[in-house]
Amino acid sequence: MNYRREIDGLRALAVLPVILFHAGFRTFSGGFVGVDVFFVISGYLITSVILMEKQAGTFTLVGFYERRARRILPALFVVMLACLPFALLWMLPDYLENFGQSLVATTFFGNNVLLWLTSGYFTLENDFKPLVHTWSLGIEEQYYVLFPIFIILFWRFGKRWLVSSIGFAAILSFVLAEWGLPNNPDATFYLLPARGWELLLGAMSAFLLSGKSVFVEKLRSQDVGQWLGVLGLSMISYSVFAFDKSTPFPGVYALIPTIGTALIILFATEHTLVGKLLGVKVVVFIGLLSYSAYLWHQPLFAFARLRSLAEPNALTFLGLGLLSLLLAYPTWRYVEKPFRDRAAIERRAIGLLSVLVGLLVSSVGFVIYANSGFVQLRAELNTDMQSAGRRLNAVYNERPFTFKDSLFNDPQKRNVLIWGSSFARDFINSGLENSYFSSSEISYSDYEASSCLQSAADIPDPLRSLISVADYLILSSSYIDIDCWKADFDIFKKLGARKIVVIGTKNFGWNMNAVMLLNQHERYGYRAQVLRDVVMENERLARALPSEYFVNLLVLISDGDGRVPVFTEDNKFISQDREHLTKDGAKFIGKKLFEHPLLSPLK
Numbered sequence: 001m002n003y004r005r006e007i008d009g010l011r012a013l014a015v016l017p018v019i020l021f022h023a024g025f026r027t028f029s030g031g032f033v034g035v036d037v038f039f040v041i042s043g044y045l046i047t048s049v050i051l052m053e054k055q056a057g058t059f060t061l062v063g064f065y066e067r068r069a070r071r072i073l074p075a076l077f078v079v080m081l082a083c084l085p086f087a088l089l090w091m092l093p094d095y096l097e098n099f100g101q102s103l104v105a106t107t108f109f110g111n112n113v114l115l116w117l118t119s120g121y122f123t124l125e126n127d128f129k130p131l132v133h134t135w136s137l138g139i140e141e142q143y144y145v146l147f148p149i150f151i152i153l154f155w156r157f158g159k160r161w162l163v164s165s166i167g168f169a170a171i172l173s174f175v176l177a178e179w180g181l182p183n184n185p186d187a188t189f190y191l192l193p194a195r196g197w198e199l200l201l202g203a204m205s206a207f208l209l210s211g212k213s214v215f216v217e218k219l220r221s222q223d224v225g226q227w228l229g230v231l232g233l234s235m236i237s238y239s240v241f242a243f244d245k246s247t248p249f250p251g252v253y254a255l256i257p258t259i260g261t262a263l264i265i266l267f268a269t270e271h272t273l274v275g276k277l278l279g280v281k282v283v284v285f286i287g288l289l290s291y292s293a294y295l296w297h298q299p300l301f302a303f304a305r306l307r308s309l310a311e312p313n314a315l316t317f318l319g320l321g322l323l324s325l326l327l328a329y330p331t332w333r334y335v336e337k338p339f340r341d342r343a344a345i346e347r348r349a350i351g352l353l354s355v356l357v358g359l360l361v362s363s364v365g366f367v368i369y370a371n372s373g374f375v376q377l378r379a380e381l382n383t384d385m386q387s388a389g390r391r392l393n394a395v396y397n398e399r400p401f402t403f404k405d406s407l408f409n410d411p412q413k414r415n416v417l418i419w420g421s422s423f424a425r426d427f428i429n430s431g432l433e434n435s436y437f438s439s440s441e442i443s444y445s446d447y448e449a450s451s452c453l454q455s456a457a458d459i460p461d462p463l464r465s466l467i468s469v470a471d472y473l474i475l476s477s478s479y480i481d482i483d484c485w486k487a488d489f490d491i492f493k494k495l496g497a498r499k500i501v502v503i504g505t506k507n508f509g510w511n512m513n514a515v516m517l518l519n520q521h522e523r524y525g526y527r528a529q530v531l532r533d534v535v536m537e538n539e540r541l542a543r544a545l546p547s548e549y550f551v552n553l554l555v556l557i558s559d560g561d562g563r564v565p566v567f568t569e570d571n572k573f574i575s576q577d578r579e580h581l582t583k584d585g586a587k588f589i590g591k592k593l594f595e596h597p598l599l600s601p602l603k
Contacts, residue, residue, distance in 0.1 A: 006268050007041065008287030009278025010261065013233075014038045015290040017240045019297045019324060022133075023317035030243025033257040035136045036198055036250065037236060038294075040261040042140050043202025050151055051210045061148060066347055067340075068144050069354050071291075072137065074339040075331050077357045079295040080106065083130045084364065086303050092513050093373030094576070095306065098124050100373065102131040103365025105138075107358045109145075112138035112190040119186040128306055128513070130299040135190055142192045143199050163207050166200055173197035178251045188250070195250055198258050205265045216266055229268035229275065235260025292328035292336060300324055309514045310529055397425050397580045416602065417463075417470035424476040426581045427503055430590030433583065436603045459491075468496030472602065476503040478579065479537065482544045489549075501598050504541055504552040507534040508566055508575045515566055524571045527563035530554055535562065551599060556592045 014037035021031025049067075053059035080103060087099045098118075105114035112135035115126075126132045154162050173196040180188030188194040208216050219225045239257040247253050268274040277283070286293075300320045304312050312320075338344050368374065416437065418424050431437045459467070467473060473492060475485075480502065492500055509515065509528025518526060538552050558564045566574060572584035581589055594603050 005270065005279040005284050006275040007045070007265070007278075008290075009280065009283040010037065010041060010264055010268075011287035011290040012283045013236060013278065014041070015294050016286065018294065019321045022127075022298060022301055023314075023321055024311075025314065025317070028240055029245070030240045030247065032245075032249070033236070033239040033243060033254070036254055036257050037261045038136065039140070039195065039198035040202040040205070040258050040265070043143075043199035044206045044262075044265050045202075046144065046147065046199075047203040047206035048210060050148055051206060054151065054155060059148075061152070064148050065144075066350065068141070070340045070342075070345075070350055071336075072141065073354050073358075074335050075292050075295055076106070076134070076137070077361060078331060078335055079299060080131065080361055081357075083299050083303075086299075087130065088374075090303060090306055090513070090517065091373070092516055093375035095124060095128060095373070095513055097369055097373035097375075098129060099131070100365040100368025100370075102129065102134070104362045104369065106131055106134045107362040107365070109138050109141035111135050112142075112192075116186050116190040119190075128302055128511070130302040132302075133294065133298040139190075139192050139195050140199070143196065147199075147203070159207070159211065163204070166203055166207070170197040170200035170204065173200065174251075177254070181248050181251050198250065198254065201258050201262055202265070205262045208266060220267055220269065225267040226272050226274075228263050228266070229272050232260040232263030232268065233274050233277075235263070286325070289325060289328040289332050292331035293324050296327045296331070297321060297324035300327075305511060306513045307517075308511060309526075310510050311531075397422055397429070414602065415466075415469055415471045416474065417466055417472065418474045418476070419463075420474075420476040421478075422580055423478050423503070423505065424474070426506075426586065426589075427474060427476045427593075429581060429583070429586035430593055431602065433587040434590040434594065434603075436590065436594050459495075464495065467492060471498055473497045473500045474503065475500065478505055480505075480541065482541060486544070500549055502541065502545060502550050503593075504538040504550065504554065505534055506553050506579065507531045508564055508578050510578070512566070512573075512576060512578060524567050526566050527559060528566050529563055530558070548598070551593070551596050553589070553593060556596060557589065 014034040016034070017028050017031030018034035019031075020028040021034070025031075050059060050064070053063075083099075084103075087096055091099060101114055101118075102111055105111040111131060115132065115135050151162070154165060173193060177188055177194040177197065180194050219228065236257050239253075239260070243249075243253065264274060264278070268278065270276070270279055297320070300323060301317065304316060304320055339350065414437070418428060420427075485502070489500065507530045510531065515523060515526055515528070534554070538554060541550055542552055554562075554564060568574060568584050568588040570584075572588075573582050574585035574588055575581055594600060
């Protein structure tokens with residue numbers, strides 16, 4: 001197929017915002033849409049090649065999969081192998097175990113499925129996962145397996161029917177994405193069925209150009225085509241700067257960058273303004289490096305985060321972003337290009353190397369996973385490492401507490417109604433571990449403390465009736481919408497709430513992995529700087545709530561400069577995930593927490 005410089009330039013427009021977004025630059029808060037731009041480009045290029053070969057009668061599945069293997073696997077395996085020694089040296093068992101899973105899943109084109117299956121409140125933060133970004137490769141590779149087979153099966157029915165079928169499939173996929181956002185957001189984000197429409201949009205663009213659509217050709221020949229390319233560039237740019245993590249994706253909002261990409265593919269030729277901008281040598285060169293740069297940037301960012309006691313600053317991330325481009329050049333020059341050259345490396349060699357290296361990488365990953373991240377080799381760091389592990393910590397926090405409305409009929413017991421989610425369970429555990437109250441004295445509701453109530457009718461029974469007889473209504477959550485709660489307090493009071501206490505949010509630093517890699521003397525004496533967002537949230541609550549309502553937990557445990565302990569007095573982990581309490585942490589925090597005048601009567 002004819003080479004289009006502007007498509008490589010478009011790749012640069014996709015990869016740079018992704019890198020800057022993952023680096024945490026707020027200006028590029030929507031930089032994640034670069035992945036969606038890649039999806040459309042991939043759909044276009046793959047379909048263009050298939051159509052060209054089908055029309056020439058030279059298309060074969062083996063040849064197609066060979067090209068995909070040459071394009072994707074060599075650079076991917078190089079980056080995965082490069083990550084391995086740093087993971088073994090720097091990762092604690094929880095992180096290393098997940099990395100082992102990622103090695104296996106990425107090798108078999110399924111890291112997107114792994115991320116979906118392991119999504120949850122207590123999962124490791126994606127920012128600390130070196131291979132998290134390969135979820136997008138999983139989607140593309142799964143698409144590459146299915147799409148050419150679809151073309152082969154239905155080519156005989158004619159191009160018009162084929163295009164209609166692809167369009168129908170794209171509409172179904174888009175509808176599924178819209179439905180899935182509120183119903184199953186993790187599956188919608190990570191899995192092919194809700195993402196396929198983006199690649200199919202690129203495929204439709206390929207059909208339009210290969211068939212020399214009269215409509216498209218007419219627009220291309222007129223000034224309107226020029227402006228449609230400008231519109232496409234504007235749509236992508238708007239998405240990069242206006243979207244953020246709260247933007248629902250990949251539903252209606254994803255139409256903006258993806259349609260923008262399709263407009264550039266269809267109308268930005270070498271003779272148009274946008275085509276010339278994207279065809280500038282340096283932009284094209286970055287586009288040529290885009291795949292390798294995409295592969296390198298996340299491992300660099302993740303390992304920098306894992307090794308830092310505080311969040312790396314913007315200059316550090318900028319330097320790492322540049323380093324990803326520097327590493328991308330030799331990877332492109334000495335790995336990508338040679339392996340894509342059929343004259344240099346024959347089909348049998350690429351197949352054998354892919355199988356052998358794939359088996360090696362996946363076997364190492366399985367061994368890491370099967371040995372729980374070699375937790376037995378880390379025992380010297382902390383004798384309680386296993387009991388403080390993230391998985392066991394989650395189990396401890398999520399122990400079921402029965403909703404005991406019958407307890408409130410006993411006038412001899414204190415009626416304590418605790419309202420919230422995992423942070424509320426932390427509060428319960430803090431009291432139980434110190435024997436300040438027993439599980440027979442409390443009633444717990446897993447009703448989000450950030451919920452906005454319009455009226456008392458919004459509170460489900462029997463919770464509503466218990467508020468009037470509760471001696472204490474304890475509200476605890478990772479985030480409390482104070483604008484909601486100002487109105488909600490009036491509702492609680494009208495229902496007869498006697499004593500309302502809001503427990504402030506908490507945090508124990510940036511990164512437990514880096515803390516545990518300190519030497520023993522430094523580790524146990526280390527006091528972490530609370531994340532700025534958490535400090536600001538508590539300060540906002542303190543300003544908004546009268547002192548008789550609010551308990552700032554971090555003030556109770558911090559020293560003069562706002563730092564908080566990471567270990568108890570007997571050197572036990574307070575929190576494995578920076579937020580939720582271990583069993584030892586609950587006992588330690590409870591002693592401090594229940595000294596507060598608002599809570600001391602509960603002792």
